[in-house]
Amino acid sequence: xxxxxxxxxxxxxxxxxxxxxxxxxxxxxxxxxxxxxxxxxxxxxxxxxxxxxxxxxxxxxxxxxxxxxxxxxxxxxxxxxxxxxxxxxxxxxxxxxxxxxxxxxxxxxxxxxxxxxxxxxxxxxxxxxxxxxxxxxxxxxxxxxxxxxxxxxxxxxxxxxxxxxxxxxxxxxxxxxxxxxxxxxxxxxxxxxxxxxxxxxxxxxxxxxxxxxxxxxxxxxxxxxxxxxxxxxxxxxxxxxxxxxxxxxxxxxxxxxxxxxxxxxxxxxxxxxxxxxxxxxxxxxxxxxxxxxxxxxxxxxxxxxxxxxxxxxxxxxxxxxxxxxxxxxxxxxxxxxxxxxxxxxxxxxxxxxxxxxxxxxxxxxxxxxxxxxxxxxxxxxxxxxxxxxxxxxxxxxxxxxxxxxxxxxxxxxxxxxxxxxxxxxxxxxxxxxxxxxxxxxxxxxxxxxxxxxxxxxxxxxxxxxxxxxxxxxxxxxxxxxxxxxxxxxxxxxxxxxx
Amino acid sequence: xxxxxxxxxxxxxxxxxxxxxxxxxxxxxxxxxxxxxxxxxxxxxxxxxxxxxxxxxxxxxxxxxxxxxxxxxxxxxxxxxxxxxxxxxxxxxxxxxxxxxxxxxxxxxxxxxxxxxxxxxxxxxxxxxxxxxxxxxxxxxxxxxxxxxxxxxxxxxxxxxxxxxxxxxxxxxxxxxxxxxxxxxxxxxxxxxxxxxxxxxxxxxxxxxxxxxxxxxxxxxxxxxxxxxxxxxxxxxxxxxxxxxxxxxxxxxxxxxxxxxxxxxxxxxxxxxxxxxxxxxxxxxxxxxxxxxxxxxxxxxxxxxxxxxxxxxxxxxxxxxxxxxxxxxxxxxxxxxxxxxxxxxxxxxxxxxxxxxxxxxxxxxxxxxxxxxxxxxxxxxxxxxxxxxxxxxxxxxxxxxxxxxxxxxxxxxxxxxxxxxxxxxxxxxxxxxxxxxxxxxxxxxxxxxxxxxxxxxxxxxxxxxxxxxxxxxxxxxxxxxxxxxxxxxxxxxxxxxx
Numbered sequence: 001x002x003x004x005x006x007x008x009x010x011x012x013x014x015x016x017x018x019x020x021x022x023x024x025x026x027x028x029x030x031x032x033x034x035x036x037x038x039x040x041x042x043x044x045x046x047x048x049x050x051x052x053x054x055x056x057x058x059x060x061x062x063x064x065x066x067x068x069x070x071x072x073x074x075x076x077x078x079x080x081x082x083x084x085x086x087x088x089x090x091x092x093x094x095x096x097x098x099x100x101x102x103x104x105x106x107x108x109x110x111x112x113x114x115x116x117x118x119x120x121x122x123x124x125x126x127x128x129x130x131x132x133x134x135x136x137x138x139x140x141x142x143x144x145x146x147x148x149x150x151x152x153x154x155x156x157x158x159x160x161x162x163x164x165x166x167x168x169x170x171x172x173x174x175x176x177x178x179x180x181x182x183x184x185x186x187x188x189x190x191x192x193x194x195x196x197x198x199x200x201x202x203x204x205x206x207x208x209x210x211x212x213x214x215x216x217x218x219x220x221x222x223x224x225x226x227x228x229x230x231x232x233x234x235x236x237x238x239x240x241x242x243x244x245x246x247x248x249x250x251x252x253x254x255x256x257x258x259x260x261x262x263x264x265x266x267x268x269x270x271x272x273x274x275x276x277x278x279x280x281x282x283x284x285x286x287x288x289x290x291x292x293x294x295x296x297x298x299x300x301x302x303x304x305x306x307x308x309x310x311x312x313x314x315x316x317x318x319x320x321x322x323x324x325x326x327x328x329x330x331x332x333x334x335x336x337x338x339x340x341x342x343x344x345x346x347x348x349x350x351x352x353x354x355x356x357x358x359x360x361x362x363x364x365x366x367x368x369x370x371x372x373x374x375x376x377x378x379x380x381x382x383x384x385x386x387x388x389x390x391x392x393x394x395x396x397x398x399x400x401x402x403x404x405x406x407x408x409x410x411x412x413x414x415x416x417x418x419x420x421x422x423x424x425x426x427x428x429x430x431x432x433x434x435x436x437x438x439x440x441x442x443x444x445x446x447x448x449x450x451x452x453x454x455x456x457x458x459x460x461x462x463x464x465x466x467x468x469x470x471x472x473x474x475x476x477x478x479x480x481x482x483x484x485x486x487x488x489x490x491x492x493x494x495x496x497x498x
Numbered sequence: 499x500x501x502x503x504x505x506x507x508x509x510x511x512x513x514x515x516x517x518x519x520x521x522x523x524x525x526x527x528x529x530x531x532x533x534x535x536x537x538x539x540x541x542x543x544x545x546x547x548x549x550x551x552x553x554x555x556x557x558x559x560x561x562x563x564x565x566x567x568x569x570x571x572x573x574x575x576x577x578x579x580x581x582x583x584x585x586x587x588x589x590x591x592x593x594x595x596x597x598x599x600x601x602x603x604x605x606x607x608x609x610x611x612x613x614x615x616x617x618x619x620x621x622x623x624x625x626x627x628x629x630x631x632x633x634x635x636x637x638x639x640x641x642x643x644x645x646x647x648x649x650x651x652x653x654x655x656x657x658x659x660x661x662x663x664x665x666x667x668x669x670x671x672x673x674x675x676x677x678x679x680x681x682x683x684x685x686x687x688x689x690x691x692x693x694x695x696x697x698x699x700x701x702x703x704x705x706x707x708x709x710x711x712x713x714x715x716x717x718x719x720x721x722x723x724x725x726x727x728x729x730x731x732x733x734x735x736x737x738x739x740x741x742x743x744x745x746x747x748x749x750x751x752x753x754x755x756x757x758x759x760x761x762x763x764x765x766x767x768x769x770x771x772x773x774x775x776x777x778x779x780x781x782x783x784x785x786x787x788x789x790x791x792x793x794x795x796x797x798x799x800x801x802x803x804x805x806x807x808x809x810x811x812x813x814x815x816x817x818x819x820x821x822x823x824x825x826x827x828x829x830x831x832x833x834x835x836x837x838x839x840x841x842x843x844x845x846x847x848x849x850x851x852x853x854x855x856x857x858x859x860x861x862x863x864x865x866x867x868x869x870x871x872x873x874x875x876x877x878x879x880x881x882x883x884x885x886x887x888x889x890x891x892x893x894x895x896x897x898x899x900x901x902x903x904x905x906x907x908x909x910x911x912x913x914x915x916x917x918x919x920x921x922x923x924x925x926x927x928x929x930x931x932x933x934x935x936x937x938x939x940x941x942x943x944x945x946x947x948x949x950x951x952x953x954x955x956x957x958x959x960x961x962x963x964x965x966x967x968x969x970x971x972x973x974x975x976x977x978x979x980x981x982x983x984x985x986x987x988x989x990x991x992x993x994x995x996x
Contacts, residue, residue, distance in 0.1 A: 217819065230839055321715065331691065332691045
């Protein structure tokens with residue numbers, strides 16, 4: 001068994017791939033997978049049938065793109081063409097995206113059958129569920145809340161998880177915010193405890209002998225929104241687990257989500273997509289990537305504390321290269337869950353197991369299988385040739401960063417750029433900032449097409465142009481062969497706060 | 499049992515103390531507790547007998563200060579006087595500290611019987627243990643290494659751990675560096691594997707079919723030093739565990755250690771001491787504090803994965819205040835190991851347990867017992883009125899930050915300041931930078947007493963002056979009643995690189 005896994009994973013690592021079969025993108029029919037959050041009213045672009053033999057009941061062979069692209073059947077076929085790799089954006093003539101948002105995307109160069117990225121851009125209204133005091137809500141005084149929502153979902157091993165997340169995650173967020181509608185609009189500190197009996201006093205602010213602790217934590221409105229987003233990600237992941245058989249939610253996805261609510265921008269990232277703000281030429285990182293390298297110590301700690309998750313094939317120790325059996329007894333560099341540095345240890349039999357975390361950069365893998373450590377889905381993912389599940393090592397929780405939009409006077413050229421890893425694999429933050437400057441300065445500040453033009457320029461710049469057996473960048477390096485999706489959200493300027 | 503613990507810990511938290519008996523500082527006699535690292539040759543200042551009935555065999559009643567203070571028996575008594583709180587520094591007339599280092603300390607205002615801080619400043623020579631190739635070492639070609647070493651150890655619940663660490667930790671570091679003497683002096687990349695047979699080739703750089711992985715990690719010399727420091731901390735902690743009964747190594751200690759080796763400064767911190775560089779007026783943080791608040795998620799994850807460590811008294815969930823039994827069924831804010839935000843949950847019976855992490859700021863506690871989460875020792879520490887050990891939640895591993903001294907031209911006023919929390923509780927980084935500027939500008943750049951004068955000014959400024967029933971700062975706030983120890987290490991200027 002050990003040798004079989006070793007051989008299989010060695011092959012996989014050297015080929016840099018996820019050990020999935022040829023990915024298939026399941027369709028999620030609107031009529032059946034609604035609860036707990038119903039599907040959006042607006043249907044996706046109609047599915048393209050992948051082969052002549054496909055029937056409408058073969059959900060796995062269908063493919064759709066974000067509704068806001070307003071693609072015709074012909075347009076959808078062009079979007080699915082891996083030879084042409086046409087850059088797609090919402091049409092100039094149609095309904096514009098909320099907040100003057102720019103968007104562009106392109107399919108991969110053959111890495112998977114369809115584009116496994118998905119995107120969503122919505123304005124979501126949240127109606128309050130109940131009053132804080134527990135008393136019946138008075139409709140005359142209760143005002144709902146609106147939030148703006150942008151989501152990029154980078155699927156892997158199938159497009160099902162990304163598509164499901166793009167349709168439902170904002171609805172989970174809405175559900176979690178329903179409890180907070182009144183609290184968030186009340187400038188006084190949030191109650192620490194909500195009484196279930198109408199009219200009962202909130203004992204949160206009691207001090208003195210009644211309180212066991214000498215103090216109580218101050219909880220901000222902002223941290224309630226962060227908690228709502230975190231729990232919405234968890235519920236989305238739980239829903240995928242529950243519905244993965246009925247609706248064939250194959251694969252998993254990284255999720256990068258932005259919410260604008262009550263003056264603040266919340267950027268939630270689970271995976272290896274990235275968000276940056278470019279403000280007056282300055283770069284402000286708004287996310288961190290979660291990969292086997294950046295999360296090595298969390299993964300190793302879990303493997304150390306729960307060795308049953310490693311089976312008999314893996315070790316929680318990290319080594320800088322594969323150990324060969326003949327090296328038994330020699331001294332090799334290693335590091336464990338507590339170390340950032342390296343030290344030598346004598347190689348023992350257990351060290352010949354495959355390391356939980358191995359490889360570098362884009363080739364880094366957990367259990368030789370997956371290259372991202374946070375995201376939604378992946379409930380069926382197993383180590384190749386093994387029954388060991390990967391999911392316990394993956395986290396569905398995002399890291400949320402908050403940017404207060406009211407603290408700074410933004411000009412029309414200040415933008416928040418969201419991109420899947422297809423963009424960032426070949427484009428640095430500084431490249432993006434330079435493109436922001438170059439493209440936006442060529443357009444009038446009040447030209448509403450400038451942000452889509454910028455998104456297109458970013459996608460084109462990362463994709464490259466077809467030349468010399470590949471998609472080449474101007475420096476003749478290979479462009480990204482991955483799916484690329486980009487949102488450009490203006491932080492200031494005409495129409496952006498509408 | 500639950501109620502007993504709850505009542506006991508509630509009392510402790512509200513009084514803000516560690517639930518130890520009146521701390522006693524054990525003496526570690528030179529003659530017996532040597533291995534694996536022998537005690538330094540220079541003996542400590544002679545122990546002061548704490549009471550008339552004490553005998554020389556009552557190790558727990560003794561007390562000593564760092565050797566480099568060169569205290570006479572009378573000086574040691576003055577250093578132990580909590581009414582006078584005399585600031586102590588190495589004498590002008592004696593041997594200076596290496597690297598023109600400044601140092602000052604003061605005893606607490608009655609918090610514990612003796613000063614539980616300890617300090618060490620040494621130049622350590624490392625002789626190589628073996629040649630890299632495994633061949634017998636040729637003495638003519640093998641050169642040893644020197645490193646400069648500074649350590650601050652802030653003891654709690656007794657002075658034993660701090661004293662032991664101040665005498666031995668640099669020796670553990672020396673031991674771990676012995677393996678690296680040749681490797682660190684060889685500019686080529688460190689070998690990933692050391693052959694045990696003389697003359698055998700190092701297969702580290704093999705590529706191609708022999709290698710299972712497609713790549714191998716590049717390991718730097720710097721990361722080997724970091725690994726050596728990390729493992730030295732672990733060994734020091736293990737030695738304390740082994741010898742805690744024989745030598746009464748009571749309590750634990752935070753450890754802040756600086757090493758200068760081959761052009762680089764390594765700052766290793768385990769606890770709530772702090773190191774900052776003040777360079778041309780700019781503040782560069784060189785450490786992070788490890789407290790129940792900063793390490794909440796690590797602690798909660800451990801409690802979640804190993805619930806047996808929590809017994810039946812604690813929950814891994816965090817609540818913003820103590821829940822009262824009558825609130826059962828109501829909805830309370832909480833967060834778990836995955837969350838940075840807060841959300842409401844219905845209060846269930848398990849939530850009435852005491853939270854693993856509670857309190858804020860200096861009153862934050864793990865299991866209502868201890869306010870720091872990293873350091874050495876504490877092997878006997880139990881939750882009050884319980885047999886639950888705290889140690890599994892504490893980490894002996896430091897975080898190591900590296901500063902390349904050769905990358906910048908330093909002036910004589912650029913310094914690295916190390917202080918125990920007694921300094922930082924009442925002094926901000928900016929306060930320290932202002933004092934650096936004020937004091938150093940009053941001395942000639944080549945006056946070697948200027949760094950000790952700065953350390954004294956920092957300690958005096960944090961201690962305050964006796965006034966109005968307390969030690970008051972100029973703004974009439976209370977000064978630190980804690981032990982305070984400060985090192986000032988000049989990064990440039992006359993004599994500092996000698």
